Amino acid sequence: MNKGIVIKNMNGYYYIQDELGTIHECKVRGRLKKSRYSLLVGDRVEFSEDGFVECILPRQNSMVRPAVANIDQVILVVAAHNPDINELLLDKMLVMIEHADIPVVLCVNKYDVGDTSTDQLIDKYKAIGYQVITTSATAKIGINELRNKLLHKVTAFAGPSGVGKSSLLNAVDEKFAFQTGDISDKIKRGKHTTRHASLFSLNTDSFIMDTPGFSAIEFTDVTLERLPTLFPEFSDYVEACKFHPCYHEHEPICGIKEALANHKIFESRYDAYTIIRKDIQNQRKRF
Template sequence: MKTGIVVKNMNGYFYVQGEDGTITECKVRGRLKKGRYSLLVGDRVIYGNEGTIENILPRRNELKRPHIANIDQVVLVVAAHAPDINSLLLDKLLVMIEHADIPLVVCINKSDLADETTAEIVERYQKVGYTVVMTSTYTGEGIDTLRTILDSHVSAFAGPSGVGKSSLLNAVEPNFAFQTGEVSDKIKRGRHTTRHASLYALNDHSFIMDTPGFSAIDFSDISPERLTSLYPEFMIYEDGCKFSPCYHEHEPVCTVKEAVESGIIHKERYASYLAIREEIVSQRKR
């Protein structure tokens, strides 16, 4: 028996990379199909020479959208422009990754198109405590920094379509040769050039996962109480709130709202929190 990592799932076949770097096309043992969870890209497995996956090793973490497992960090990619940064979508993605308890890096690509608005967004998220890296496949800015961030990790690249994830991966390692696409002038969104979540070896101890672009996010497993903890800047102030739990909405004596009014917590971050909270509450009423 061998130990390996699932690098691709396509048409019912799982491609497993062994410790020697060899990739084997595998099928799943019947009893595993009835198990607790389905096999995901990123899972570590026990498999035989004949190409049968015998066992799935315990999972360290799991991201539901895209559905992947055992990630050391998520590189959440947005573009400075073309398409413009959607702050609400960015915060939704951050909430989803925070809920999965996976470390993350915010990557603002197409830095050659950056302006004062981009600089304000960088400052906003750095102030929260996120690592923010600016990159450009056109000028080469930040590519070496990104390569260092990826070293010795299993990293998932995620984010909306059209922001240049595939181009970034090609810049980090030209041998990847990922297909890239242009942003549609009509709908201002990118075409989905990545069809399946796949894991690629950057070197012997570093893997990169390219994932399909996405915009629909499901908050069905996040409670209103949990949501407040997924905004790191709220945690500093909520001990001073009069009520516990405090939803930082209509409650009196709310130190989080006071921090918003004083400009310590950014008003757009607070607005996104309220929008996501409303979405969670609405889902629970259905």
Template sequence: MPEGIIVKALSGYYYVQDFDGGAPVQCRGRGIFKKRGESPLVGDRVVYSCTENGEGAVEEILPRSSELIRPPIANAGLAVLVFSVVRPELNIALLDKFLVHIEHAGLDVIIVLTKLDRIPEGEEGEGIRSAVKEANELYSSIGYRVLLTSAHKGEGLEELRASLAGHINVLAGQSGVGKSSLVNALVPGLKLETNEISTKLGRGKHTTRHVELVSVPGGGYMADTPGFSQLDFAELGIDEIGSCFREFAEWSSSCKFRGCTHTHEPQCAVLKAKEQGLIAQSRYDNYVGFMAEWKEIKRRY
């Protein structure tokens, strides 16, 4: 039986792209998956069979290298976190929350700041440029790769496209940051639906309604995922949240107490590093906020 990759899941159907090319085959999943509590995901490498009517059935899910809960996708190797610098404004707390989830999933990550061409002139624009410069310097110093882009002007796109080759790449970020515009610019001829930011609400409409893999010139797939702005820590433990802040790793092994939460314990090396300016205050403050959020979820349930 042939093997392929699920490039789209919609209304109970799985669209399987054969590794040899050709049009995707519309497939149903076998009932055995439901009995096992399994579900095929976009990005899954599968064995499938073809039926007489030109459709098919997913027979077997091949071993996964990774699995994300939100967005639901398998075998992703690189997360492309897209954040705009204007409308909506750059949200560092939300960026850190995304990074925690991506670090927990064990994926590599690139931070892509978009809409550089939309920065206004004057005092307001200077403030935005300063915030972008600070964010670039901060996350680069931690070890993240940061790309400054403009989908409309094509800035930074060649460097981004080269980074996508050979991977299943997850494109994720807040609604309205320009993810679909970025994919349209990366893949000539593709016309994903885009919407401008709602002036009244100050946020974007959800233009992408399902997860779908798009083949990127030069190799690799891009998953343009449904926009979302809320993430929770229900699936993460206290220890995991601290370990998902890269810059904590250098110091946490020197904490006096095993399982240190880095919030109040005596002789906490992370707290000491923060006080010495070796850990950014904004990152530490977001960590403390995430810990409080996780404890509230734990108390509630």
């Protein structure tokens, strides 16, 4: 039996790269189609010589949006300018990645056109504990550092449209030749140039995944109890809460609210927490 990794799904066919780098076109056995696990890009599988996926090997992790599996890290890309950083959207994406238990590196692209507010945001997320790198695909800033972070890993590139994900990947290695999109002057949003998640090999054990831009973010599988744990900076203060669980809103003697009052937690992050909490509550009412 052969082993490999799913690098692409198109029209019912799965393209699997084996351990030698050869790509095979395969279909899925009927019994796998009936299982509760859909075959995802990034899945490690066993497949037969006649081109059928026989089994999906145990997953390290998976995400719903984008629908991918076995990701070692996410490079979450935002732009210093055009489009400007939407911090609430950034925090929502970070929560999604934290919920999937995948390490994340925040990449601030177009750093060459940033300003003091860009540096303030970088300092803020570093203080929270996130790893942050700065890049510019056009000015060739930080490309070697980014390339080194991709080695020996399966990395998903994610982030809003128009921030330069495809341009960054082209700068890392021209062989990828990803289609890049211009920013629409009218709507100030990127055109969705990437339609489906696909894996591309940087070398024999390094893969990168270009994923469709985030459009709608839902937290249907995040519980109210789980949500506070997805804000890493909360962990230092949650033990001071009188009640467990504590939702850090109206409860008395709350370590999170006390830390907020003492400027140990950023107000924008607490605001993002309460907004996402309300999103989850509203979603529950609809179902």
